[in-house]
Amino acid sequence: MINVRELKKQFGSQVVLKNIELSVSEGEIVVLVGPSGSGKSTLLRCLNGLESPDGGSITVGSINWGAASSKKEKKQALVEVRSHTGMVFQHFNLFPHMTVLENVIEAPRTVKGMSRDEAVRLAEELLKKVGLLDKKDEHPSRLSGGQQQRVAIARALAMQPDLMLFDEPTSALDPELVGEVLKVMKSLAEEGMTMIVVTHEMKFAREVADRVIFMSDGVIVEESDPESFFTSPKTERAQRFLRQLA
Numbered sequence: 001m002i003n004v005r006e007l008k009k010q011f012g013s014q015v016v017l018k019n020i021e022l023s024v025s026e027g028e029i030v031v032l033v034g035p036s037g038s039g040k041s042t043l044l045r046c047l048n049g050l051e052s053p054d055g056g057s058i059t060v061g062s063i064n065w066g067a068a069s070s071k072k073e074k075k076q077a078l079v080e081v082r083s084h085t086g087m088v089f090q091h092f093n094l095f096p097h098m099t100v101l102e103n104v105i106e107a108p109r110t111v112k113g114m115s116r117d118e119a120v121r122l123a124e125e126l127l128k129k130v131g132l133l134d135k136k137d138e139h140p141s142r143l144s145g146g147q148q149q150r151v152a153i154a155r156a157l158a159m160q161p162d163l164m165l166f167d168e169p170t171s172a173l174d175p176e177l178v179g180e181v182l183k184v185m186k187s188l189a190e191e192g193m194t195m196i197v198v199t200h201e202m203k204f205a206r207e208v209a210d211r212v213i214f215m216s217d218g219v220i221v222e223e224s225d226p227e228s229f230f231t232s233p234k235t236e237r238a239q240r241f242l243r244q245l246a
């Protein structure tokens with residue numbers, strides 16, 4: 001489903017991703033961990049076309065682009081990849097002037113040209129799934145952070161993506177609100193969604209991930225099944241990282 005080859009990304013003279021190689025199968029749950037500044041967000045942003053690669057190539061489903069693609073090819077690929085990929089950020093970025101329901105129907109209406117009736121039906125189904133159907137006519141500011149993040153997940157799902165990218169979705173939440181968001185993510189994982197999740201929630205990683213990838217300084221240092229990663233990390237860098245979390 002995802003194939004990343006020799007991906008390189010730099011900002012000015014700072015190389016942020018160094019020859020990243022990554023494959024993710026359909027239905028796989030990959031948890032991406034690593035110290036702050038190691039390039040996790042940049043990698044996710046490359047995968048959904050928010051950043052453009054400086055080297056290497058990316059394949060998502062049947063869409064392929066890379067540093068060598070022409071401007072036009074890149075643009076085409078990015079439009080396509082964004083319509084197949086949902087992304088959830090640390091800060092929920094809901095539209096503050098719209099109700100919950102309007103937030104969720106916006107992209108299917110404007111990007112996919114879905115009829116209002118159909119978009120509303122889909123949105124109500126998704127809001128039910130994240131447990132917020134009763135809040136559909138509220139504005140985001142009236143919701144807790146956990147509820148807002150669940151709306152953001154419903155909004156991403158409304159584009160009916162094949163792939164969901166989560167960038168520290170619970171990092172901005174009060175501790176007591178983390179669980180409700182992880183629960184929604186867990187049920188999505190159980191339904192077979194392909195997911196890449198950047199998170200510091202190690203219990204979630206342990207329970208839900210098929211594979212843990214540890215990044216440091218723009219490099220994938222280690223990847224393994226969660227049990228091996230957490231009980232016997234192979235590298236000194238990963239050991240140090242896990243000790244600091246504990």
Ligand code: ADP
Pocket residue numbers: 011016034035036037038039040041042043
């Ligand atoms: P992580 O998500 O692992 O904390 P990031 O991918 O956000 O790491 O950042 C990796 C490095 O790239 C950091 O040193 C960061 O300062 C730098 N960086 C990220 N985005 C930009 C940008 N738009 N312009 C310049 N530097 C950036």
Ligand code: MG
Pocket residue numbers: 040041042167
């Ligand atoms: Mg980040």
